[in-house]
Amino acid sequence: MLFKDKFRLHTPGPTPIPPSVQHAMNRPMIGHRSSTCSAIIQESSKRLQPIFGTKQDVLIITGSGTSALESAVSNTVQAGDEVSVVVTGAFGDRFAKLTERFGCHVHRLDIPWGERCTPEELKSHLRQHPDVKAIFMTYCETSTGVLNPIEELARVAREETDALTIVDGVSCIGAVPMEMDAWGIDIAVTGSQKALMLPAGLAFVAVSERAWQVIENNATPRFYLDLSAYRKSLGKQTTPYTPAVSLLFGLEEVLNLIEAQGMDNVIARHRLMMEMTRAGIRALGLPLVATDEAASPTVTSVYGTNDVHVEDLRQTLSAMNVTVAGGQQHLKGQIFRIGHMGYCEPGDILAVIATLEVALKTLNVPVSLGRGVQAAEEVWARV
């Protein structure tokens, strides 16, 4: 009965591609050393700066978000270095694994999944480990839908140590406030397939002057992910290795869309979608994973209940053309996650909540049809 290609993609990345971005990616292929491609690289890097809140170069890597995370590790640390990693979920854990792989002596600050790291917790951790060379943290922890208070955490890091502050912003930069320079963040990283509304394949890295000094004196072997090579090439309006040109075509149009809306409005839209989603879920009596204080504007995680088996629910939603994500690692089967970032707006949230109600009904879960969507509408109506 339903269309095969009309599904609503609400995973926390990849996210739907706007038609104009899709269209831009259909430009005929050009040489990556052409002046046309150089202009796209140089201008896009500049236009990404306000999204990161930085005056530094934003480097463009062809790879997944993880390639950029690795670059933030392999360029800054050496085997034997002491580092701290704030682990609030699966992606904090990935940062920890990366630093371990590169031979670091890793101090994990493990926070229960679903909670955020408080400035006090970080302060007390750093007082035990004052000699760390770098502190790795996750802005939005995609696996739980938690937004860490990164501005405060960066402040604590700067006050307590001389370490570099390195932030994984993959699932939120472009949707939430990010003032890298003002907040004293040394490296911030994101990927193309989240708030930036592109297919996966590009990753973006911004680096402070302080971090460049460390990078230039770092002997850890690296080549493809050697950030100095990207910086040097960007100075010549290009990339050191062949970039994913079709995604660069798309990036140009993504930046048009973000600039046309204005970054403040983009941020406000994501907050509104978060509040609508949370109001809807709450009205349906389903337990939210994150508290209001800790919730991310880009993804909302919801626990299953005795009545609601999350994998059954995901399957039922999928048959109704709504795709949401499941849990990762020990939360698999325990939670589902609704992505609401990038090319997503309030009307999409209403459709998701409303479809969720029908899905629950189909699964014989007691539910008042319309109650969740009404709560979400009320949030929107108040704006």
Added chain:
Amino acid sequence: MLFKDKFRLHTPGPTPIPPSVQHAMNRPMIGHRSSTCSAIIQESSKRLQPIFGTKQDVLIITGSGTSALESAVSNTVQAGDEVSVVVTGAFGDRFAKLTERFGCHVHRLDIPWGERCTPEELKSHLRQHPDVKAIFMTYCETSTGVLNPIEELARVAREETDALTIVDGVSCIGAVPMEMDAWGIDIAVTGSQKALMLPAGLAFVAVSERAWQVIENNATPRFYLDLSAYRKSLGKQTTPYTPAVSLLFGLEEVLNLIEAQGMDNVIARHRLMMEMTRAGIRALGLPLVATDEAASPTVTSVYGTNDVHVEDLRQTLSAMNVTVAGGQQHLKGQIFRIGHMGYCEPGDILAVIATLEVALKTLNVPVSLGRGVQAAEEVWARV
């Protein structure tokens, strides 16, 4: 007078995208952990096997060709290892730089740019360095348009040493014969934006059982480019990190196109295009860089002359909507390179040679209009 978007892209990568591939990349975005995406990953890996001439898994990395070259280095060698690198141009040089970066004791076998490495040269080199752990070689040296006799070189490598034979096939796999298993090659690598007719952003790596044993015992730190992680994930029909999904959509259609034509016919088409290009260039009196024996079916390099200044010629051609590449490193300004791979066929070669004649005339170079194109036509007519 000319259309802005009708340029003929004849760089040796990126190459033009077939319309059906472009169309496929417009499918609505899907989650990369969906069953649909898993099926594409698993089937594409299988369908790439005959292109590599292997029964081994073909791993799919999101990155440039260089990311795959690095994976072939960082997964197989450790600091202090002796390795040999056959350097016939800029990409052999990149392999040498990569192995140096990872701390290897590198024995370069430098061959004058424009020539190929003969089996005798490799044999004599390896007799001086019998203890190397790995031998790196370039199948098509993109910077000069030379095709190394990789089958014979691999045989020599196997006869003279126990080293792994590692082949950069970026600018030719998918256009030339490649029998990785039969020829005793341990790792072969290519990228998406050359013979495989896609935008850049995917890279492909095939690995022998012998190489897996080395990889599994190799301690060099690596994470994003850790081939074992890709193998393990492929066993679960997925990738360890978010793949470039839109390019995977395109890959599926590329494989349809190659299978519909048949790999033997694809190879024959590339040989014919090479012979036509060379006949045309010769008839115009321009000096070819590679000898007939050493010429690559995917790219033809041509020297400038006293009359023909290559950068002027490239600019003139560009204004006539034909894009060819210049030289790299010390060949910059000395040669130009005509790519003829991927979505390219004999008629395109006629158009390039004919336009080249008009460009030469425009630059007041003595030229008999039609002579080059006639020579190319004669080659095609003989098929």
